[in-house]
Amino acid sequence: MIHMLLPLSPERILVVSTEWVYSYTVYLFINSFFSSSAEKSRIYGTCIYVLQLALNIFVFLFVSIPFVYFSVNVGMVFLITLNYESPWLRRVFISVSVYAVGALIELLLFGFTLKTDFFSAVSGRTPFTSIILTRLIYLFVAVIVGRLCNLRRGEKVPGVYWLIISVLFLFNLVIAFFISNSNMEILPFFATVSIYFVENVLLFFFLDRMVSLQEKSEQVLVSDLQNESYRRQLSIMNESLETTKIMRHDMKNQMFMVQGLLESGDYTAALDHVRTMTGTWAAVSKSVNTGNIEVDSLINFKLSQAEQERISVKHHIRIPEQFGLRSFDMAAVIGNLFDNAFDALKKLPENARTLAVEIRYSKGRLFVIFENPYTGTVVWKNGIPATQKRICGIHGVGLSDVFTTAEKYDGQVDISTTGSLFKVTVMLYVG
Amino acid sequence: MFSVFICDDDKPVVSQLEQIVISYAEKKSVKIETEVFWSCESLVKQLQTGMQPDLIFLDIEFPKMNGVELGKYIRETMQNETTAIVYISSLQAYAMQLFQIRPLDFLVKPITPQRAADTLEKAITLAGRQSRLFMYHKGHENRRVRVADILYFESRGKEIRIVTQNGEDMFYGSISTVCGPLEKSRFFCPHKSYFVNYYQVSIFTYDALTMSNGDKVPVSQPRRKIVRELQNVYEAEDGV
Numbered sequence: 001m002i003h004m005l006l007p008l009s010p011e012r013i014l015v016v017s018t019e020w021v022y023s024y025t026v027y028l029f030i031n032s033f034f035s036s037s038a039e040k041s042r043i044y045g046t047c048i049y050v051l052q053l054a055l056n057i058f059v060f061l062f063v064s065i066p067f068v069y070f071s072v073n074v075g076m077v078f079l080i081t082l083n084y085e086s087p088w089l090r091r092v093f094i095s096v097s098v099y100a101v102g103a104l105i106e107l108l109l110f111g112f113t114l115k116t117d118f119f120s121a122v123s124g125r126t127p128f129t130s131i132i133l134t135r136l137i138y139l140f141v142a143v144i145v146g147r148l149c150n151l152r153r154g155e156k157v158p159g160v161y162w163l164i165i166s167v168l169f170l171f172n173l174v175i176a177f178f179i180s181n182s183n184m185e186i187l188p189f190f191a192t193v194s195i196y197f198v199e200n201v202l203l204f205f206f207l208d209r210m211v212s213l214q215e216k217s218e219q220v221l222v223s224d225l226q227n228e229s230y231r232r233q234l235s236i237m238n239e240s241l242e243t244t245k246i247m248r249h250d251m252k253n254q255m256f257m258v259q260g261l262l263e264s265g266d267y268t269a270a271l272d273h274v275r276t277m278t279g280t281w282a283a284v285s286k287s288v289n290t291g292n293i294e295v296d297s298l299i300n301f302k303l304s305q306a307e308q309e310r311i312s313v314k315h316h317i318r319i320p321e322q323f324g325l326r327s328f329d330m331a332a333v334i335g336n337l338f339d340n341a342f343d344a345l346k347k348l349p350e351n352a353r354t355l356a357v358e359i360r361y362s363k364g365r366l367f368v369i370f371e372n373p374y375t376g377t378v379v380w381k382n383g384i385p386a387t388q389k390r391i392c393g394i395h396g397v398g399l400s401d402v403f404t405t406a407e408k409y410d411g412q413v414d415i416s417t418t419g420s421l422f423k424v425t426v427m428l429y430v431g
Numbered sequence: 432m433f434s435v436f437i438c439d440d441d442k443p444v445v446s447q448l449e450q451i452v453i454s455y456a457e458k459k460s461v462k463i464e465t466e467v468f469w470s471c472e473s474l475v476k477q478l479q480t481g482m483q484p485d486l487i488f489l490d491i492e493f494p495k496m497n498g499v500e501l502g503k504y505i506r507e508t509m510q511n512e513t514t515a516i517v518y519i520s521s522l523q524a525y526a527m528q529l530f531q532i533r534p535l536d537f538l539v540k541p542i543t544p545q546r547a548a549d550t551l552e553k554a555i556t557l558a559g560r561q562s563r564l565f566m567y568h569k570g571h572e573n574r575r576v577r578v579a580d581i582l583y584f585e586s587r588g589k590e591i592r593i594v595t596q597n598g599e600d601m602f603y604g605s606i607s608t609v610c611g612p613l614e615k616s617r618f619f620c621p622h623k624s625y626f627v628n629y630y631q632v633s634i635f636t637y638d639a640l641t642m643s644n645g646d647k648v649p650v651s652q653p654r655r656k657i658v659r660e661l662q663n664v665y666e667a668e669d670g671v
Contacts, residue, residue, distance in 0.1 A: 288523070289523045289524060290523055290524055290525070291522075291523070291524025291525070292524075317523075318525070318536065318537050319525075320525055320526060320527040320529070320530050321524055321525065321526055321527070322527060323527065360666075361530055362530075362533075362666070363533060363632060363633055363634055363635050364634040364635045364636060364641075365635050365662065367663075367666050369667065410636075410637035410655075410659075411659065412656075412659035412660060412662070412663050414660070414663045414664075414667075423667075425663045425666070425667050427659060427662055427663050427666070429635065429636050429637050431634075431636070
């Protein structure tokens with residue numbers, strides 16, 4: 001029997017019994033680098049993870065040659081990456097990096113144990129402590145990398161998350177020392193270690209879920225606001241269409257009336273009547289009508305808001321009826337820029353409330369330029385003017401959304417202040 | 432002399448535009464020559480004689496050949512990217528087709544004199560930027576090309592390939608030698624081997640530029656940010 005040839009020391013059993021934590025950590029790393037929706041086959045993925053766990057245990061127990069251990073580890077992660085669409089070089093890089101991070105942690109801990117008496121001073125079972133710590137730190141690094149990757153994809157991670165995770169890590173570090181230093185019998189010891197890791201994995205899992213759920217609920221809230229705003233915009237659009245229809249239908253009757261008034265010599269009444277008519281027409285023609293219903297309804301809605309706030313808007317909008325910008329993103333850019341300008345303008349006296357809006361499509365790009373006077377000083381934070389406003393608990397709704405959308409379209413946002421004028425220029429590649 | 436063609440079958444609009452151009456020329460003391468066409472066909476005939484105006488105020492709706500077809504003829508058949516086209520329409524809604532002709536602007540009827548004057552000024556400024564001649568040596572010969580006609584330069588070893596609206600040529604030199612004299616004329620480097628005329632780009636994407644003749648020029652990774660920033664600066668300066 002092959003296993004008879006090698007001694008099964010308690011340390012080796014500990015490594016084997018916690019090997020699943022290593023596999024789970026690899027799984028977390030892979031999930032950070034690849035989107036789970038891009039997974040080709042769930043069955044293939046599961047099989048490879050199980051095979052990896054089994055092979056790692058086998059090689060550790062029966063082969064014990066570092067090069068073989070390295071090859072099996074990197075090779076298995078590489079096999080997992082095959083389950084996702086990716087360039088070959090990236091696959092190789094990820095496979096080696098995932099292994100290298102683990103190896104580095106192990107090496108550092110090993111060096112730390114050798115160089116200092118810290119472990120032996122606080123722990124009677126030095127090898128146990130380093131095995132447990134290696135697993136814990138590796139798992140922790142994977143969780144952090146996962147969050148950072150999501151952060152890059154635009155997910156908002158609240159500051160409190162980092163606090164919780166740091167406290168959890170320190171707390172678990174202390175527990176690890178306690179467990180490995182306890183004088184438990186070997187069996188209860190393994191059971192405790194297993195429970196300890198299960199508890200750790202579950203904690204990280206639920207914490208992750210919590211952040212995702214919060215993100216999702218914020219998205220739902222944003223899209224609810226969006227939908228509400230669309231509904232209002234559409235009703236305004238319909239109203240203005242109705243007015244135009246009535247005007248057209250009514251034109252003949254109105255003309256007869258003017259004719260009658262003129263014939264009867266009542267010039268003042270005739271003139272008044274014409275004035276009323278032109279006034280209504282002017283109101284109708286003031287609205288934006290580019291043929292792009294979403295842009296039109298959004299801007300007309302904002303124009304009516306501006307009117308209520310006594311803000312005079314000078315707009316120049318030249319865009320095709322259809323082009324490659326999602327309506328949600330359009331609302332994120334245009335809607336937020338309007339809101340931002342309104343906020344600044346409301347602080348000014350009514351006669352100074354002027355806003356110049358230019359939205360122009362040119363050679364595959366969309367330019368959105370907002371210019372308005374402002375008062376006071378602009379507080380800059382990471383190159384974006386900081387906003388004190390919070391809507392329904394959503395952080396960062398405003399200019400930062402404009403930046404996120406611009407990034408999505410490989411675009412550019414420039415913000416400048418000259419004298420008392422605040423100018424935002426957004427460029428998006430829209431094809 | 433800046434030449435303006437006005438092509439519209441609506442007499443009041445034509446006379447209003449003529450008036451705007453004349454008063455602008457008087458106010459700014461610039462020489463502007465205007466010519467009126469009542470149909471796209473008559474304008475095509477004039478273009479075929481080799482006449483190339485700086486600006487065309489062009490109505491979209493005509494009974495026969497319309498403004499879109501004429502725009503296509505200028506850009507695609509004549510390969511003329513330098514003549515600025517300003518569309519006039521009673522509508523505010525435009526199809527993508529119109530944008531593909533790369534008009535300088537759209538004027539909505541009834542025309543606001545200030546808006547039309549602003550557009551005219553923009554066209555004059557843009558034309559002024561590229562009105563100079565670019566000179567290069569080919570063997571013992573000095574050759575001259577209108578800056579506005581140059582699409583881009585490409586570095587090929589010790590030689591430079593110059594691509595213009597009328598074809599291409601090769602001469603000895605490097606990108607750095609052509610950079611200096613042309614930077615003020617809105618030329619930029621999207622890639623270390625290319626030097627491109629901003630006004631001759633017909634489609635911008637983050638990683639490539641499609642030139643007016645259909646050629647693709649890459650935008651290298653390290654220069655993407657600069658190219659994006661530059662577009663915002665140029666468009667903010669040139670915007671009406």
